[in-house]
Each structure stands twice: as structure tokens, then as C-alpha cells.
Amino acid sequence: MTPEDPSSNRFRILSPLEFWGKTCLSLVLTLGDFVRFFVAILAGLLRGMDRFGRREMLSQMFDLGTLSIPVVMLTGFFIGAVLVIEAYPQFHALGLASRLGSVTVLSVVKQIGPVLTGVMLAGRVGGAMTAELGTMRVTEQIEALRSMAADPVRTLAVPRVLACLVMTPILTVFSDILGIFGGWLIAVHVQGINNDQFWHFARVGVDIYTINTGLIKALFFGLAIGAIACYKGFRCGNGAQGVGRACTEAFVSSFIVILILNLVLALLLTNIYVMVWPNQPPIL
Amino acid sequence: MIQPTTDTLAQPIIRFADVHKRFGSLVVLDALSLDIPADRTTVIIGPSGAGKSVLLKHIVGLLQPDSGNVYFHQQRINHLSERQLEPIRKRIGFLFQMGALFDSMTVGENIAFPLRHQGIKSERNIQQVIGEKLAVVGLSGSEKKMPADLSGGQKKRVALARAIAMDPEVVLYDEPTTGLDPIRADVINELILKLKEELKVTGIVVTHDMASAFKVADQIVMLLNGKIIAQGTPQQIKTMENDDVRHFIEGRANAADLKALHRL
Numbered sequence: 212m213t214p215e216d217p218s219s220n221r222f223r224i225l226s227p228l229e230f231w232g233k234t235c236l237s238l239v240l241t242l243g244d245f246v247r248f249f250v251a252i253l254a255g256l257l258r259g260m261d262r263f264g265r266r267e268m269l270s271q272m273f274d275l276g277t278l279s280i281p282v283v284m285l286t287g288f289f290i291g292a293v294l295v296i297e298a299y300p301q302f303h304a305l306g307l308a309s310r311l312g313s314v315t316v317l318s319v320v321k322q323i324g325p326v327l328t329g330v331m332l333a334g335r336v337g338g339a340m341t342a343e344l345g346t347m348r349v350t351e352q353i354e355a356l357r358s359m360a361a362d363p364v365r366t367l368a369v370p371r372v373l374a375c376l377v378m379t380p381i382l383t384v385f386s387d388i389l390g391i392f393g394g395w396l397i398a399v400h401v402q403g404i405n406n407d408q409f410w411h412f413a414r415v416g417v418d419i420y421t422i423n424t425g426l427i428k429a430l431f432f433g434l435a436i437g438a439i440a441c442y443k444g445f446r447c448g449n450g451a452q453g454v455g456r457a458c459t460e461a462f463v464s465s466f467i468v469i470l471i472l473n474l475v476l477a478l479l480l481t482n483i484y485v486m487v488w489p490n491q492p493p494i495l
Numbered sequence: 496m497i498q499p500t501t502d503t504l505a506q507p508i509i510r511f512a513d514v515h516k517r518f519g520s521l522v523v524l525d526a527l528s529l530d531i532p533a534d535r536t537t538v539i540i541g542p543s544g545a546g547k548s549v550l551l552k553h554i555v556g557l558l559q560p561d562s563g564n565v566y567f568h569q570q571r572i573n574h575l576s577e578r579q580l581e582p583i584r585k586r587i588g589f590l591f592q593m594g595a596l597f598d599s600m601t602v603g604e605n606i607a608f609p610l611r612h613q614g615i616k617s618e619r620n621i622q623q624v625i626g627e628k629l630a631v632v633g634l635s636g637s638e639k640k641m642p643a644d645l646s647g648g649q650k651k652r653v654a655l656a657r658a659i660a661m662d663p664e665v666v667l668y669d670e671p672t673t674g675l676d677p678i679r680a681d682v683i684n685e686l687i688l689k690l691k692e693e694l695k696v697t698g699i700v701v702t703h704d705m706a707s708a709f710k711v712a713d714q715i716v717m718l719l720n721g722k723i724i725a726q727g728t729p730q731q732i733k734t735m736e737n738d739d740v741r742h743f744i745e746g747r748a749n750a751a752d753l754k755a756l757h758r759l
């Protein structure tokens with residue numbers, strides 16, 4: 212075995228310097244590779260799709276979107292309900308229990324809806340989309356596409372990313388509605404808050420900008436989830452093990468990217484709000 | 496090594512010039528040079544792992560050599576981008592070793608894919624081609640089936656139908672008869688011969704089936720450890736003295752393999 216054979220290093224303990232050097236290097240290389248892939252997807256999004264691509268997109272929208280509606284609604288409902296149950300004592304102690312409407316709607320629309328939907332979808336997409344594309348790679352279907360002069364990014368990745376891009380905000384709306392419903396149910400029917408007050412503060416707390424904040428987040432989450440899932444599928448290692456690993460990696464990476472994007476977008480969108488409406492500090 | 500004496504009139508349509516290819520530390524193609532004559536069938540034989548499939552993938556630019564060049568019609572193709580390769584790929588049909596059928600599509604859609612992708616709009620034409628090509632591989636009437644519902648040999652034949660759907664000028668057959676019963680295998684041999692004779696298709700056939708090799712070949716090339724160890728007409732190969740070649744075409748285990756078995 213020659214020194215550059217990676218397998219000869221497999222069972223050797225690396226020195227810390229070597230380990231971090233290797234880790235950083237592979238991270239940078241992967242990131243560079245991903246950026247190139249992502250640019251190709253963006254270019255493909257602008258170029259549009261052929262007939263085959265449109266069909267792929269619709270079937271993906273159904274598989275990942277429509278079929279996810281029940282589970283997204285269910286999780287939204289429970290988290291909304293729990294939110295109110297746990298926030299109530301504090302607000303009650305401060306004598307602000309009637310303001311729970313604002314809290315519920317604001318947290319659900321800005322945070323819980325998009326993040327929850329993103330994470331649910333990351334799991335589903337990591338499991339389904341990465342597995343499908345990974346299997347296609349392992350069984351040479353992606354090479355077969357290329358051999359027939361078709362561009363796999365355009366025929367496979369673009370429709371999938373577009374499906375994620377469209378479906379994440381839509382699913383977020385479903386999650387939002389059920390989250391608010393769950394919160395309302397507990398607040399009004401369990402904690403005994405006045406129904407009119409709940410809705411009054413809900414309306415005061417939320418303007419169109421807030422709703423858009425949530426939807427813009429969802430849009431970015433969808434883009435990230437779709438692109439990462441496709442990337443991991445396209446670069447999947449060999450065999451069933453390679454496919455399994457790609458799925459896990461897709462989910463973990465999407466999850467981390469969602470959290471980072473959430474932070475960045477929260478900072479960015481809040482600052483924009485303050486810039487545009489300087490005299491109107493965000494409520495609460 | 497015996498030099499090829501297949502008629503020198505035939506122009507090489509594909510040329511490998513000093514091609515090196517390795518994966519990590521594994522050398523797969525080692526200074527390989529090879530001319531593929533137009534309108535003829537070249538059969539590539541060699542042990543499992545010799546690099547036959549890797550060789551085929553270089554012809555359509557699915558793999559690039561580490562050094563050396565690959566030519567198609569005198570045009571160097573190994574440095575081309577995916578976009579630039581498209582016109583060349585449209586002229587070449589590729590039967591993958593494992594078939595590589597799109598498993599989200601029916602048999603008919605699989606065969607129609609290259610047609611639709613290359614802009615053939617008329618649905619009637621497409622349906623006609625699907626019917627014709629399926630008949631040729633003996634699978635008439637299975638347009639609506641999904642690849643997952645087919646046997647291994649049936650998948651292979653659908654993949655062959657897809658590879659020839661566009662009537663390409665070059666067809667790369669990676670083990671076209673593997674997994675087929677002897678009769679069906681011979682039908683495929685006849686198909687390869689017929690495509691060459693009637694449509695002037697240049698064929699490159701990778702196979703372990705020596706009967707098929709001798710039947711369809713105008714030229715046989717044997718690969719071993721990334722090098723060409725023998726090249727010639729079927730007749731020349733049959734009478735070759737080289738031990739590796741003799742063992743291979745007669746399907747006999749060599750001394751080292753037998754010795755390993757004795758240790759059991």
C-alpha cells in the first residue's frame with residue numbers, strides 16, 4: 212500500500228494536529244463543493260424546467276408537501292398548546308394573562324411554525340429525497356442520465372429544491388394555524404381567558420411584517436433543506452451503507468443550517484423592522 | 496502481442512491515447528492505447544475488475560483520464576465540460592452493466608426518455624419507437640410495467656432497448672448477455688450483428704460470454720491489470736499462445752487459483 216492510500220490510515224491514531232488539519236481541510240473542500248452545487252441549482256432555477264422536471268416537481272410536492280400536512284398540523288397544535296400551558300403561570304403572576312394571545316400568535320408565527328415545519332421537513336426530506344437520489348447514484352441512474360446528455364442537476368435537483376421552496380411556506384401556514392388554535396384552546400377553554408381579549412391582543416401583536424418574517428424564514432429553510440438533501444444524495448457513498456449515511460448527514464446538516472439561518476434571519480429581519488419603523492418598537 | 500489485422504481501411508471512430516486512470520492507489524488503466532474502428536464491433540474481455548466498465552465510461556466522458564487523451568471522431572473529448580459533451584453523448588448509446596433503469600418510470604417512459612429529452616415531440620413517433628425497440632428485445636407489451644417488477648434479464652433487455660432508442664451511431668454494451676438464458680443471449684448477439692450490418696452501428700461489447708464474443712466480434716481486445724495484453728481478430732485470439740489469454744478464453748482456473756482452493 213502506498214502512503215497516500217486513505218485506507219492505510221484507517222486504524223492509525225492521528226495526532227491532534229493531523230486530525231484537526233484533516234477535519235478542517237475536508238470541511239473546506241466539502242463546503243466549496245457544496246457552494247458550486249448550490250450555484251448550479253440557482254442557475255437551474257433561473258433556467259426553468261422541462262416537461263420531465265415539471266412532473267418530478269409535482270410528484271415531489273405531493274410526496275413531501277401534501278403528505279406532510281397532517282403531521283405538521285399535529286405537531287403545531289401540540290406545541291402551541293404546551294406553549295400556553297407553560298407560559299400561563301408567569302403571565303398570570305404578572306397580571307398579564309390576558310396578553311397570552313400576543314405571545315402565542317407571535318411565537319407561533321415567527322418562530323415555532325417555520326422552525327418546526329423546517330425540522331419536520333428536514334427529517335422527511337432527508338429520509339426520502341436523499342435516499343432516492345442516493346440510490347439513483349449507487350445504481351448508476353445518475354450516470355445514465357448524464358450519458359443521455361441530460362443534466363442531473365436540472366432534471367433531478369432543481370425540481371426537488373423548487374418543491375421544497377414552495378411547500379415549506381405552505382406547510383408553515385398550516386402549522387401556524389394549528390399552533391394558534393392549540394394555544395387558543397388552552398388559553399380560552401382551560402385557563403379561562405376571555406375570548407375577545409385573546410383575539411384582541413393576538414391582532415395587536417401581529418402585523419403583516421411579522422407574518423412575512425415567518426414565511427421568509429420558511430422560504431430559506433426550504434431552499435436549504437432541498438439543496439442539502441440533493442447534495443448529499445448526489446455525493447452519496449457506495450452501497451446501502453452509503454445511502455443510509457447520506458440520509459443521516461442530510462438531516463443533521465439541514466437541522467444545523469436551519470438553526471443558524473433562523474438566528475441570522477431573526478437578527479436581520481428584526482433590524483430591518485427597527486430601521487423601517489423606528490418609533491414602533493416590536494411589541495413585547 | 497499480436498497487432499490487429501482487422502482491415503486497416505476502417506477509420507478509428509474512438510481512440511485512446513496513453514490513458515492512465517487510477518482511483519486512490521488503485522491503478523485501473525495503465526498507459527492504455529486503443530483504436531476502435533468505425534462500423535465494426537470491438538469486444539473487450541478480461542477478468543473481473545480489469546477496468547472494462549471504466550474504459551467504457553471514458554468514451555462518454557463519465558470519467559476523465561488522469562493523463563492521456565480520448566478522441567471521438569478526431570475530437571479530443573476528455574477536457575470537455577458536461578455541456579460540451581452533450582452533442583457527443585447524443586450520438587452514443589450506453590447499456591450499463593446493471594441496467595441503470597430509472598426506477599420511478601415505467602418501461603415505456605424509460606425508453607422514451609432519451610427521445611423526449613432530445614426534443615422529439617410527436618407522441619405517435621415515440622410510442623412507435625417504444626413498441627419497435629421492445630419487440631426487438633423480445634418484451635413486447637411491457638410498456639406499462641415498472642422496472643422493479645421485472646426479472647434481472649428483463650431489466651437488462653429494457654436497458655438495451657433504451658440504449659438503442661435514438662438509433663445512435665455508437666453503442667456501448669456492458670455485458671449485454673449476462674443474466675440471460677442461452678437462447679435469449681443468442682438473440683441479443685444477432686441484434687448486435689444486425690445493428691452493425693444494417694445501421695452501420697459501431698459496437699463496443701464488454702462481455703464474459705466467450706461464445707458471444709467470438710460470434711459478434713470483428714476485433715477482440717483483452718485487458719489485464721489495466722493493460723491490453725492481446726488484440727486481434729477472433730481467429731487470432733483463438734490461436735494465441737499466451738497463457739493468460741488461453742486460460743481466459745477456455746475458462747480454466749490458473750495454478751494460483753487452484754492452489755488457494757487446496758488450502759480449504
Ligand SMILES: Nc1ncnc2c1ncn2[C@@H]1O[C@H](COP(=O)(O)OP(=O)(O)OP(=O)(O)O)[C@@H](O)[C@H]1O
Pocket residue numbers: 518521523541542543544545546547548549550592
Ligand atoms: N468510481 C469509482 N471509484 C473507485 N473505484 C472504482 C470506481 N469505478 C471503478 N472502480 C474500481 O476500478 C476497478 C475496475 O472496475 P470496472 O468496473 O471497470 O471493472 P470491470 O472490468 O468492469 O469488472 P466486471 O467484469 O466485474 O464488471 C475495480 O477495482 C473497481 O473497484
Ligand SMILES: [Mg+2]
Pocket residue numbers: 547548549592669
Ligand atoms: Mg464491469
